[in-house]
Amino acid sequence: MSANLQKKQIDADLRYGSELQQLTDWVDTTNFVCIAGRGTAKSTVVIATRSLACVQQMPGAPIAIVADSYSNLVNNIMPAVQNGWRLRGLIEGVHYVKGRRPPEQWRRRCAVIVDDYSHVYSFYNGSVIMLGSLDSPSLLAGKSVAHLMFDEAKYASDSRAARVMPILRGDALRFGRCHLYGGVTITTDMPDVTEGEFDWFFRYAAEMDPQRIVRIIQAAGVRNSLLMQLSRAESSARPDSGKIARIARKVAYYDEALLKLRKGQTLFCNLSSFANIDILTVDYARRLYSGALEPHEFLKSVVGMKPGLKRSARFYALFDSAHKYGDGTTSGVAAFDSSQLRYLDPTRPLEGGMDFGNMLSLIIAQPDGGRYRIHVNFYELPPGWYRELADKFLEFFQPHQCRTLNLYYDRAGNAYSAQGQDSAGKIKDAIERRADGSRTGWTVNLMSRQQAVIRQHAEYNFMIELLGGKNPQLPQLLIDELNCPELISSIELARQEVKYRGGVKVVAKVKRSEKLELKKLPRLSTNFSDAFKYLCMRREWLLAARPSGSAGGGSGDAAAERWAERQLGRK
Numbered sequence: 001m002s003a004n005l006q007k008k009q010i011d012a013d014l015r016y017g018s019e020l021q022q023l024t025d026w027v028d029t030t031n032f033v034c035i036a037g038r039g040t041a042k043s044t045v046v047i048a049t050r051s052l053a054c055v056q057q058m059p060g061a062p063i064a065i066v067a068d069s070y071s072n073l074v075n076n077i078m079p080a081v082q083n084g085w086r087l088r089g090l091i092e093g094v095h096y097v098k099g100r101r102p103p104e105q106w107r108r109r110c111a112v113i114v115d116d117y118s119h120v121y122s123f124y125n126g127s128v129i130m131l132g133s134l135d136s137p138s139l140l141a142g143k144s145v146a147h148l149m150f151d152e153a154k155y156a157s158d159s160r161a162a163r164v165m166p167i168l169r170g171d172a173l174r175f176g177r178c179h180l181y182g183g184v185t186i187t188t189d190m191p192d193v194t195e196g197e198f199d200w201f202f203r204y205a206a207e208m209d210p211q212r213i214v215r216i217i218q219a220a221g222v223r224n225s226l227l228m229q230l231s232r233a234e235s236s237a238r239p240d241s242g243k244i245a246r247i248a249r250k251v252a253y254y255d256e257a258l259l260k261l262r263k264g265q266t267l268f269c270n271l272s273s274f275a276n277i278d279i280l281t282v283d284y285a286r287r288l289y290s291g292a293l294e295p296h297e298f299l300k301s302v303v304g305m306k307p308g309l310k311r312s313a314r315f316y317a318l319f320d321s322a323h324k325y326g327d328g329t330t331s332g333v334a335a336f337d338s339s340q341l342r343y344l345d346p347t348r349p350l351e352g353g354m355d356f357g358n359m360l361s362l363i364i365a366q367p368d369g370g371r372y373r374i375h376v377n378f379y380e381l382p383p384g385w386y387r388e389l390a391d392k393f394l395e396f397f398q399p400h401q402c403r404t405l406n407l408y409y410d411r412a413g414n415a416y417s418a419q420g421q422d423s424a425g426k427i428k429d430a431i432e433r434r435a436d437g438s439r440t441g442w443t444v445n446l447m448s449r450q451q452a453v454i455r456q457h458a459e460y461n462f463m464i465e466l467l468g469g470k471n472p473q474l475p476q477l478l479i480d481e482l483n484c485p486e487l488i489s490s491i492e493l494a495r496q497e498v499k500y501r502g503g504v505k506v507v508a509k510v511k512r513s514e515k516l517e518l519k520k521l522p523r524l525s526t527n528f529s530d531a532f533k534y535l536c537m538r539r540e541w542l543l544a545a546r547p548s549g550s551a552g553g554g555s556g557d558a559a560a561e562r563w564a565e566r567q568l569g570r571k
Contacts, residue, residue: 018040018041018045018275018278019271020034020042020045020046020271021049024045024046024049024050025049025220026224027216027217027220027262027267028050028180028216028220028258028262029183029213029216029262029265029267030181030182030183030264030265030266031183031184032050032183032184032185032267033186033187033201033204033205033267033268033269034046034186034187034188034269035187035188035189035201035269035270035271035304036270036272037271037272037273037274037275037301037303037304038189038288038301038302039273039276039279039284040271040273041080041084041276042151042189043076043077043080043081043084043151044084044087046185046187047065047084047185048080048083048084048088049084050147050149050180051063051065051185052084052085052088052090054127054146054180055123055129056125057178057180058127058146058175058181059109059125059126060110060111060125060174061111061127061128061145061146061147061170061171061175062110062128062143062144062145062146062170063127063129063130063145063146063148064131064140064143064145064147064148064167065077065078065132065149065150065151066131066132066134066140066151066164067133067151068133068134068135068152068155068156069135070131070133070135070139073131073133073151078131094124095123096121096122096123096124097121097122098120098121099118099120100117101117101122102117102122106123106125106126107122107126108126109125109126110122110128111126111175112144119131119139130143134160134164137163140164140167145167145168145169145170146171146180146181147168147184147185148164148168148184149185149187150164150187151188152188153187153188153198153201154188154190154191154198155197155198156198156200157200158198161198161200169182170182177259179259179262179264186201188201189300189301190300190301190304190305192300193493193524204266204268207266207268208265208266208268209265213265213267216261216262216265219258219261222254223251223258226247226250226251227251230244230247230248233247271304272302272303273304289302294310296310313495313496314495314496315460315463315496315507315529316463316467316491317467318464318468322469323477323479324479324480324481324488325478325479325480325481326481326482328342328343328480329341329342329482329483330342332482334482334483335396335483337395337398337399338375338396338398338399338400341376343368343373343375344366344373344375344400346399346401346402347401348402349366349402349405349406350364350365350366350397350400350402350404350405350406351365351367351406351407351408351535352365352406352407353365353407353409353532353534354409354410354424354427355409355527355530355531355534356410356424358514358521358527359379359380359381359518359521359522359525359527360380360385360386360389361378361379361486361527361528361530362378362379362393362531363376363377363484363487363531363532363535364376364378364393365535367475370475370476371475372475372476372477372478373479374477374479374480374484375480375483375484376396376483377483377484377487377528378392379486379521379522379528380392382518386430387435389427390427390430390431393431394431394440403441403442403443404443404445405431405444405445407427407446407447408447408535408538409424409446409447409448410423410448410530410534411453411454424446424448424449425446428444428446431444447538454533456506456507456508457506458537459533460506460508460509462536462541463533463536465545466536466541466545474544474545486523487528487529487531489522489523489524489528490524490527490528490529490532491528491529491532493513493523493524494509494510495509495513496508496509496510497510509526511526513525513526514526514527
């Protein structure tokens, strides 16, 4: 070893730290939500590091670790957490005990009274970690903790998670100065809502301030450099006490600054398994990719991509990237009005598809030669309704010159038309007249009066024909990715189910997603896909989907086709 390298040696412990470990140590915000792939050691790194920080920085504080089931928590999660503590120098029986009454001097340091230690880890400084689970809610009933940790969060429903959160209150007078007080640590791998998993923790993404996170990392980097200087100064052959004191003061300054920077902040991160590839090795990822996991599961659990439905389970089985385009606006981001839509012709009429359900869904399209482009979607959730949806449409298309909208919609929208209370009539009136009764200049043509019922198996067969792109009488369908994210999500997440009707196998669309919470309907429900259906399954296209000369139809619904023939005056 050269003399220069010898001079740069530091008398300090060196440990391997994955990217996840570095994020956990350096950023260390009040709230930390980590979605990470398989093999990233979420429990050993994140839960262990953060729980130990809570113990050390809030002596005597009650902390809770929660999981989907108690057996999973005790048999899988906590052994990994304990291994993480061991790697950081903690010894069971010396620094903590589990499931039994701790020494009396430990108990006296605790901020809360614990009667039953069966589900508790007790630490030397009085801190306790209480174990809880969703299948045994009584374990945490009435408890009050200073920090809450949630592992395998994707298995917790929104309502169950909400019932756990109220225990997060603790003693603000005693622990409030610590930046971890009142925070949450949430770890899981990528959820698949189509498979019954939950993504309630994604709401924390909106709370993150990226610029603040950058400042925290910068400050932590300076502090780390100071610690290295301090280590060199202390291990010098002739330590300079003045220099050591100056560096120590700077370290204390950055400790205080980081406390203020971190307090109340949220870090939301999504990491793939490749963040820990140095330990896992490339062969591990290759084995998973080459057969251990199917592609859908590999993308979700290893790469960390938010999954859609498996293609084999989709109702719109042939919908893919060929039906989407990403250059629909001149700005490269979602349009704020119709003048920004690159492919929209302002001198020609618009066409719309609408679904009247527990959410109003409206999509706007226009033919473009041999292509048919869906340009933008709108929706309205209660308490907003027809007026609010119409105002969104009117504001967006204010620059549009041709003020004609041909609207295709759910047959149910015609109910009570004789009494003037039909849904189709209400949205027509809302677009044609402002709230004060004045005319807007728009004319809405209702294209689905006296429409026949469109059955789900007929829709399935028709969409195979339309999305297949091989019928010259049908246009090439294209949807704007920037301005129709809800529509695309609804189409891609629509699930199929096979039913038997009189011994005949038919494919139906699963509609259970329309019973979700209101805030989840735009992207997760089938409402927008129904608006898409009404727009596309028009008379001309329905007949075009039927092979020439055949009695059957491309839609598979003879009644719907007879209705279309009558409307077109064909025999």
